[in-house]
Amino acid sequence: MHSIMCLRCFLLTIITQIQKRSNIDSVWDIIDTRLLEVLIPPDEQFLWAILIQLLSALYTIHEMGLLVQRLFHPSKIIICGSSRVRISSTGIADLFDRPRPDGHGPSKKTADISYLGQLMLKLATNLNDATTQDLFLLSSTYSPEFHYVLRRLLGYPRSGDHASFYPTFPSLDENTRETDPRLFRHLSTIYDYCDALERELQLELDNGRLFRLIVKLGFINERPEYDYNASWSETGNRYLLKLFRDYVFHQVDKSGRPVLNLSHVVDSLNKLDLGVQERILLMTRDEKSMFFIKYSELKHYLNESFSELYRMQSRSLP
Known part of the structure; x- marks a missing residue:
């Protein structure tokens, strides 16, 4: 007889991304995800910090042969300290959703990139039901650099007519290269910290x-x-x-x-x-x-x- 045990690591004073943006006093309060809809847009530097850390986590997870899948959700993104980001419940979906013989192929890894783009779109718009139509509303709020990276995560081509849009998701390496300028600034911030x-x-x-x-x-x-x-x-x-x-x-x-x-x-x-x-x-x-x-x-x-x-x-x- 075999059994599977899932261990949980307890980190004191951590909060989810929903609680972070909701300014909740107690981390034990029950948070309704609809609270995201009434908040002001987050700071762009904070979004860059989240994106860079999540890309790094995604790279490591894919190297281990695992998937993030639907864990890219504000309720699964936890904040430690001021801007240290962690992903909770990783690996749980792999236990109960056994992959096909073809394993975690490129299509599923591309789906992780899509989920990451949707997460960043929700955080940038503070809308839980945000769609790609809300993406163009962010051009006046955030820098063209962030707007371009977010478009690429959501599958938009580098250029061309959006009316004939067909999703073309970049690889994880391409996404990492596109964040290189901000990566050095983020590293500088980490060194200062x-x-x-x-x-x-x-x-x-x-x-x-x-x-x-x-x-x-x-x-x-x-x-x-x-x-x-x-x-x-x-x-x-x-x-x-x-x-x-x-x-x-x-x-x-x-x-x-x-x-x-x-x-x-x-x-x-x-x-x-x-x-x-x-x-x-x-x-x-x-x-x-x-x-x-x-x-x-x-x-x-x-x-x-x-x-x-x-x-x-x-x-x-x-």
């Missing part, structure tokens, strides 16, 4: 490094259970770490008011994490003693004290 993500990731990594330092200082300083433990007295190295904590977080001005300087905190912790050779002046709370010490030495004391604390935690109880 990746650069922005890398910058944000770098900031998060920096935040993680500083957070680990703060956690270590918090674990080491002023532990009440070791107040009378001679091996953990706050003298020597640990006392310097306590003074450094005061230097970073407990500074006051001449009037005794607390100084809340975030840049000072970030700068001091970064230098501690790098272990630079710069020296700082640490002063006791009674202002009777001062220590002139390097960040590299403080970093060594911090790691040494934390390692010792970790060993004390791992030690078995008597």
Whole structure:
């Protein structure tokens, strides 16, 4: 006995193309596809982004010997983030509609191109029942370049009298070549987006490094259970770490008011994490003693004290 299982990948906060154009607040709302009919036309740059990604997806699907068929529908096009496009339910139709012995021949692949053209026409006009007659209404809304590519997807010839129209669908390679100028712009946008993500990731990594330092200082300083433990007295190295904590977080001005300087905190912790050779002046709370010490030495004391604390935690109880 054999069975077929269809697995679904859950992506948080994704929405369908219908929800994207309907400005729905909740992604769990039930969307009536007729909402598309009352919306303003979408931005052309957004349509180019969708078209380029769908052409890339179609190329990959055909290379795998599969078909998209009627999945080119606004309810099956999902948006991740601002303009990342995915196709849902791919491959389901191939499970229940077994191909003939001739396989997925050129005619069926051409049908996929036609479905893609119809999808783009629906998105451009915001009409679910859009037909090729609505195509010519878009010439005043979108650029001639987009209008030409859309005509080719719908089977219109490169030139000639439309009255004697006979569908001549270009191959997928031809469609890809016709979008080459926009493809480079789209790649540039993707690179800019990746650069922005890398910058944000770098900031998060920096935040993680500083957070680990703060956690270590918090674990080491002023532990009440070791107040009378001679091996953990706050003298020597640990006392310097306590003074450094005061230097970073407990500074006051001449009037005794607390100084809340975030840049000072970030700068001091970064230098501690790098272990630079710069020296700082640490002063006791009674202002009777001062220590002139390097960040590299403080970093060594911090790691040494934390390692010792970790060993004390791992030690078995008597």
